Amino acid sequence: MGVVLRYLIKKSKFLKLLSQNALERKKQEPSQDGPNTPTNLSQSLKTNLDLIKGIIGNNYDVVIREFTFERQRQVNAALIYLSGMTDPTIINESILKPLMFESPFTINSAPKLDDVEMIRTTMLTVGEVNKSANIDEIVDSCLSGSTILLVDNCHEALMIMTADWKSRSVDEPKTESVVRGPREGFIESLLTNTTLLRRKIKNSDLTIESMKIGQRTKTSVCIAYIKGLANPLLIEEIKRRLNDIKTDSILESGYIEQFIEDAPFSIFSTVANTEKPDSAAAKILEGRAAILIDGTPFALTVPMLLIESFQSSEDYYSRPYFVSFIRMIRYLAYAISILAPAIYVALTTFHQELIPTPLLFSMASAQEGVPFPALVEAMGMGVVFEILREAGVRLPRPVGQAVSIVGALVIGQSAVTAGLIGAPMVIVVALTAVASFVVPAQTDSGGILRILFVILAGFSGGFGIMIGFIGLLIHLTSLRSFGTPYLSPLAPLSVSDLKDSFIRAPLWAMIARPRTIGWPDPKRQEFRLKPSPPLEEDTQSK
Amino acid sequence: MRLERGEISSSQLTFLISCFIQGALFPLSLAFPISKHDTWLALIAAFIIGVFIVLIYIALASRFPGKNIIEINDLIYGPYFGKLVSLQYVYFFIISLSGYLWFIGDFVLTFIMPETPIIVIMTMFTFICAWAVRKGIEVIARISVIFVFIPGIIILLTFALLLKNMEFTNFLPVFEVPLEDFIQSTNIIMHISVCEVLVFLMVIPYMNKPKQAKRSVLLGIISGGLILLTGMIRNIAALGPLSEIVTDPSLIAVSLINIGKIISRLEVLVSMAQILLLFIITSVFYYAAVLSVAQITKLRSYLPVVIPIGIIGITLSLISYDSRMQFSYSTMYITPILSMHIYIVIPLVSLIVAKVRKLPQRNGRN
Numbered sequence: 001m002g003v004v005l006r007y008l009i010k011k012s013k014f015l016k017l018l019s020q021n022a023l024e025r026k027k028q029e030p031s032q033d034g035p036n037t038p039t040n041l042s043q044s045l046k047t048n049l050d051l052i053k054g055i056i057g058n059n060y061d062v063v064i065r066e067f068t069f070e071r072q073r074q075v076n077a078a079l080i081y082l083s084g085m086t087d088p089t090i091i092n093e094s095i096l097k098p099l100m101f102e103s104p105f106t107i108n109s110a111p112k113l114d115d116v117e118m119i120r121t122t123m124l125t126v127g128e129v130n131k132s133a134n135i136d137e138i139v140d141s142c143l144s145g146s147t148i149l150l151v152d153n154c155h156e157a158l159m160i161m162t163a164d165w166k167s168r169s170v171d172e173p174k175t176e177s178v179v180r181g182p183r184e185g186f187i188e189s190l191l192t193n194t195t196l197l198r199r200k201i202k203n204s205d206l207t208i209e210s211m212k213i214g215q216r217t218k219t220s221v222c223i224a225y226i227k228g229l230a231n232p233l234l235i236e237e238i239k240r241r242l243n244d245i246k247t248d249s250i251l252e253s254g255y256i257e258q259f260i261e262d263a264p265f266s267i268f269s270t271v272a273n274t275e276k277p278d279s280a281a282a283k284i285l286e287g288r289a290a291i292l293i294d295g296t297p298f299a300l301t302v303p304m305l306l307i308e309s310f311q312s313s314e315d316y317y318s319r320p321y322f323v324s325f326i327r328m329i330r331y332l333a334y335a336i337s338i339l340a341p342a343i344y345v346a347l348t349t350f351h352q353e354l355i356p357t358p359l360l361f362s363m364a365s366a367q368e369g370v371p372f373p374a375l376v377e378a379m380g381m382g383v384v385f386e387i388l389r390e391a392g393v394r395l396p397r398p399v400g401q402a403v404s405i406v407g408a409l410v411i412g413q414s415a416v417t418a419g420l421i422g423a424p425m426v427i428v429v430a431l432t433a434v435a436s437f438v439v440p441a442q443t444d445s446g447g448i449l450r451i452l453f454v455i456l457a458g459f460s461g462g463f464g465i466m467i468g469f470i471g472l473l474i475h476l477t478s479l480r481s482f483g484t485p486y487l488s489p490l491a492p493l494s495v496s497d498l499k500d501s502f503i504r505a506p507l508w509a510m511i512a513r514p515r516t517i518g519w520p521d522p523k524r525q526e527f528r529l530k531p532s533p534p535l536e537e538d539t540q541s542k
Numbered sequence: 543m544r545l546e547r548g549e550i551s552s553s554q555l556t557f558l559i560s561c562f563i564q565g566a567l568f569p570l571s572l573a574f575p576i577s578k579h580d581t582w583l584a585l586i587a588a589f590i591i592g593v594f595i596v597l598i599y600i601a602l603a604s605r606f607p608g609k610n611i612i613e614i615n616d617l618i619y620g621p622y623f624g625k626l627v628s629l630q631y632v633y634f635f636i637i638s639l640s641g642y643l644w645f646i647g648d649f650v651l652t653f654i655m656p657e658t659p660i661i662v663i664m665t666m667f668t669f670i671c672a673w674a675v676r677k678g679i680e681v682i683a684r685i686s687v688i689f690v691f692i693p694g695i696i697i698l699l700t701f702a703l704l705l706k707n708m709e710f711t712n713f714l715p716v717f718e719v720p721l722e723d724f725i726q727s728t729n730i731i732m733h734i735s736v737c738e739v740l741v742f743l744m745v746i747p748y749m750n751k752p753k754q755a756k757r758s759v760l761l762g763i764i765s766g767g768l769i770l771l772t773g774m775i776r777n778i779a780a781l782g783p784l785s786e787i788v789t790d791p792s793l794i795a796v797s798l799i800n801i802g803k804i805i806s807r808l809e810v811l812v813s814m815a816q817i818l819l820l821f822i823i824t825s826v827f828y829y830a831a832v833l834s835v836a837q838i839t840k841l842r843s844y845l846p847v848v849i850p851i852g853i854i855g856i857t858l859s860l861i862s863y864d865s866r867m868q869f870s871y872s873t874m875y876i877t878p879i880l881s882m883h884i885y886i887v888i889p890l891v892s893l894i895v896a897k898v899r900k901l902p903q904r905n906g907r908n
Contacts, residue, residue: 350654350655351654354807354810356803460655460658460662460663460666461654461655462654462655462810462814463650463654463655463658463663463666463817464666466814466817466818467666467667467670470670470674470685470817470818470821471670471673473685473688474670474673474674474677474681474685477677477681477684477685477688478677478678478681485684487684487688490687490688491684491685491687491688492551492554492684492687493553493554493557493687
């Protein structure tokens with residue numbers, strides 16, 4: 001009783017603190033306009049420098065370089081930048097050098113030296129230069145890699161784009177490796193990622209809009225789409241959801257995903273992610289929008305359909321027959337990964353009459369000394385498998401092998417010989433485990449569904465599995481991803497889109513974009529693109 | 543304000559009705575003892591008569607576009623007498639719901655889970671239906687799009703695999719049964735399959751193109767009916783005189799399949815398909831019951847009545863039926879006669895009254 005009371009009191013205090021903080025923040029905002037903390041720069045260089053030093057001055061990586069320029073060294077100025085986030089050559093060669101040595105003005109000839117516009121237009125040899133008087137804006141841009149030029153007697157500062165920092169080079173993606181197809185993947189730098197996209201789609205309609213999310217991290221987020229191809233309402237909705245994110249940090253695209261997804265309580269993800277520019281470009285060309293986030297190689301694409309999990313970019317680079325076969329194998333593997341243990345449990349517990357007699361005998365002899373019911377066996381083995389998998393994923397590679405050896409030997413071999421579990425159950429769990437890796441995008445939903453189905457099968461056999469199956473379908477048909485039904489093109493049915501679902505039709509046959517997504521401009525290509533040998537008349541005339 | 547926000551397309555309605563009709567294959571076994579090997583003729587007769595009755599429903603629905611049967615009754619008979627008529631529909635929906643719940647319970651009990659208490663099966667099934675009903679007609683219709691092909695494919699497949707066992711002399715002599723038995727069988731089949739399309743008077747108003755209602759309903763009935771006919775011919779041809787004795791001819795017929803000891807035990811597929819179809823039928827009745835109760839009581843949303851109606855359905859089925867024999871007896875001899883009132887008399891009277899009063903034109907707000 002006392003513990004509960006103490007917990008409640010603590011909780012109420014915490015809630016109070018939460019709401020107070022919000023109030024205080026509101027109070028502070030107007031007070032910043034007061035005389036103590038001015039929002040705009042003043043005329044005096046010294047005051048401005050002190051002001052900015054007060055905000056970011058005591059940092060290890062901030063460099064403040066004061067200098068004079070103009071022929072007679074009459075004008076004082078200062079550069080502020082972050083070393084490590086800026087390119088020193090640009091600062092030396094294109095900012096300091098022109099200002100200090102090639103300055104065309106004398107104090108008399110200079111028309112109006114307090115006008116920074118003059119410096120910007122005539123003296124700096126850097127591409128992107130902006131000016132501003134707002135301190136917050138100046139500090140923000142400095143923190144994202146700009147160099148700030150403050151000039152005495154000027155109430156505006158120049159923000160010179162010099163951002164450059166070490167980043168990984170474009171590399172082969174680790175998650176979606178392909179046999180055939182481009183090997184470049186997104187990296188952690190947003191600018192490189194947008195460049196990779198732009199290089200795939202050289203079209204003036206490709207729009208990449210940017211915004212900053214996260215009150216403390218100020219992470220750059222870009223929405224990439226093709227104007228006239230993506231549904232304008234979709235873009236509007238994405239922007240609205242992104243603007244609604246009021247959090248202090250965005251460190252990975254998963255943060256964004258969890259803030260914008262349609263069904264946060266569903267085990268199915270309604271936002272797709274990809275690490276490959278070609279796959280992102282293909283989705284954009286189907287009328288979707290991609291969301292690129294600074295600091296992560298994973299781009300999000302919306303809206304997502306369930307069938308996207310079963311597609312791979314390589315499907316479109318190989319010829320259709322084998323791809324269609326592989327597609328069906330993927331669906332089968334997903335079905336196995338969620339249903340195999342459940343069906344095994346149902347068969348051995350309730351419906352032994354469905355097993356062919358010879359198989360039943362061998363299964364019964366294998367199960368002979370096993371002390372547990374099938375449900376317990378399946379659950380236990382499922383958990384052991386998940387433990388082994390998780391251990392293998394997180395460990396460094398040399399140690400990971402030890403885990404797999406221990407897992408295979410101890411769990412697989414010894415447990416069977418010791419009579420703790422039956423050999424058929426090991427086979428079923430191993431098959432399930434291998435099958436669950438075939439569809440990586442649905443591995444997490446598959447893991448949960450597998451457990452649910454095993455429980456249902458353990459309690460009510462085949463009927464339980466049917467109930468679970470119907471429930472799964474109810475859930476899937478009611479899901480929507482940014483307004484698009486999650487199960488389309490299957491339900492609601494659109495026959496033409498089935499060309500790219502269970503099978504993959506030849507590229508020349510897929511004339512239209514997916515109807516539920518690319519409807520603003522449905523036609524992808526011309527009709528009659530089917531390749532054929534030249535007509536006889538043509539060859540004869542030649 | 544509309545209680546249902548979702549919309550279904552005309553093709554979805556077709557699939558839904560096709561599923562709905564196909565699901566009658568198992569209950570149809572009740573007609574076998576009466577009309578024996580002529581049941582397939584009774585089926586054709588029932589569908590021909592049934593289509594005309596369904597035309598009455600469609601005429602009623604298309605006279606009042608966007609209104610479900612409860613609202614239509616209020617317009618035709620006035621707010622008080624209309625409620626009285628509507629209550630009969632509600633009664634019919636709930637009775638049908640409880641009947642189907644009992645049927646699925648008994649079916650699962652007999653063929654899949656012999657030792658489970660029937661109330662557990664019924665509760666699980668009602669729970670899943672309640673979930674679908676809460677998601678709205680849109681979800682039920684979309685699920686039917688996935689389900690509609692499964693039983694059809696299974697029936698055609700088993701038909702092909704059973705060709706070896708079939709003896710088409712089983713149909714001879716045609717028209718052997720007395721006329722009154724034939725009429726009775728026809729009535730039972732109508733009652734079980736075609737006329738239950740009456741429940742779609744609660745669904746048709748939520749189509750996005752109401753003008754295509756007639757086409758989709760008839761298409762659904764015909765496609766579903768053809769599959770029913772295929773299944774029935776399969777059963778009679780494969781089982782012969784046995785089909786009148788066994789409780790579920792489809793399962794028994796399919797269990798005859800044994801090709802090279804590889805393809806056998808296909809009755810699992812058949813019973814799976816049957817559960818899927820019974821889910822669609824029960825959900826539609828459940829949905830109609832819930833929606834009509836919410837409409838009569840003028841609720842703003844139908845969600846609060848979903849669980850109570852489900853509990854009522856389970857309880858009613860447990861009270862109404864004790865055994866399979868009793869269920870068969872009431873479905874064969876009692877309800878087909880009683881339900882003529884709700885299937886034929888009330889809709890026909892409604893249509894005539896609406897025509898006499900020239901209703902939709904006079905009522906400005908339609």
